[in-house]
Amino acid sequence: MQELRTTTQYDELLDRLTARARGVLGPDAQIERDPPEGGVVARTGNRRLVYTLPALVERCLAEHEHEIDRLWR
Numbered sequence: 001m002q003e004l005r006t007t008t009q010y011d012e013l014l015d016r017l018t019a020r021a022r023g024v025l026g027p028d029a030q031i032e033r034d035p036p037e038g039g040v041v042a043r044t045g046n047r048r049l050v051y052t053l054p055a056l057v058e059r060c061l062a063e064h065e066h067e068i069d070r071l072w073r
Contacts, residue, residue, distance in 0.1 A: 002038060002053070004053065013039075014039070020051070021042035022042070024042075025043075038053035
């Protein structure tokens with residue numbers, strides 16, 4: 001997963017995550033690009049969005065849990 005950070009597409013991913021965070025939290029959101037886990041963390045007031053690489057993978061796996069489960073049956 002961390003290998004993604006060395007690719008040419010990583011900056012584009014950070015731009016997209018930043019835009020998404022600003023879309024949710026508003027244009028004044030403070031954005032932390034590329035924290036130690038990779039990805040983006042955004043804050044405004046008492047609201048916080050975590051779009052780190054591990055968090056994104058966890059969300060994806062949870063969203064597709066039933067599909068993945070069927071693969072092992």
